[in-house]
Amino acid sequence: MKLLVQLQQFQEEARYNIWFRIFTVFCRVALAASFIPSGIVKIMGERFTALPPNNPLGHYFDALHLTGYYYTFIGIAQLCIALLLLIPRTAFVGALAYFPVIINICVLTYATRFEGTRIVTLMVLADLYLLFWDYKRLKAIVWSAGLPKAPLSKKFPFAFAGFVIAAIAAVVLSNQFLYEIRPGNSMAECKNQSAGGKNPKGCAIFCDCIYQKGLPLDSCLKEYAKTKASGKADKSH
Incomplete structure (x- = not known):
């Protein structure tokens, strides 16, 4: 407890020190610059690293590159975090969002024995410093006292329960009809989609493309689309 009090006092004093403030701005800019x-x-959909595919980390990034719009989503998230770090009012939110991302990257680099592990580790430490800089805000999130206790009600929330059931049904049904074809978790599961389907030949070609040829999802979807288009052409004749 005494150590915690001392750390709080140190943090309060540091916030009113010009050199600590300069270092804080430097950390925010440096971390933002690392994500931009x-x-x-x-x-832009480009390959992230020049590492060869036979490098463990290069192999991972190649696989990540083939995930389609998930790869784009990660890029958008990184730019948003960088922007939050650069704006003083949102810098704490940026540091908070940055932490799980950089921890994941750090563990990945150690697991693959990447040469840039030292830099990534320093990025983790810099982000921890930024979180400590806003210790009071972090404390309010992690060690909040909580809301005042109210009498326990036994009234069943029918409206909320109905909303939960409707949300579950909407997710299940929308996912059922979201994609015309999926890779499934195995060759057998993939080919089962052809039963009662409109394009059984295309389904077989798609599944072979995924499980036998090992081609990327986008390439296999293009093959499936070709069979679908040729089937329509045959019917028109």
């Missing part, structure tokens, strides 16, 4: 180039590359 990588975010732009992902949004």
Whole structure:
């Protein structure tokens, strides 16, 4: 407890020190700058690294590159976090959002024995410093006292229960009809989609493309679309 009080006092004093403030701005700009180039590359759909595919980390990034709009989503998220870090009023939110991302990257680099592990580790430490800089806000989130206790009600929330059931049904049904074809979790599961389907030949070609040839999802979807288009052409003749 005494150590915690001392840390709080140190943090209060540091916030009114010009050199600590300069270092804080430097950390925010440096962390934002680390996400901007990588975010732009992902949004543009380009390969993130020059590492060869036979490198463990290069192999991982190649697989990530083939995830389609998920890859783009990561890039957008990185740019948003960078923007939050650069705006003083939202810098704490940016540091908070940055933390799980950089921890994941750090563990990944250690697991693959990447040469840039030292830099990533320093990025983790810099983000921890930024979180400590806004210790009071972090404390309000992690160690909040909570709301005043109210008498426990036994009234069943029918409206809320109905909303939950409707939300579950909407998610299940929308996902059922969201995609015309999916890879499934196995060759058998993939080919089961052809039963009662409009394009059984295309389904078989798609599944072979995924599980036998090992091609990317986008390439296999294009093959499926070709069979679908040729089937329509045959019917028109």
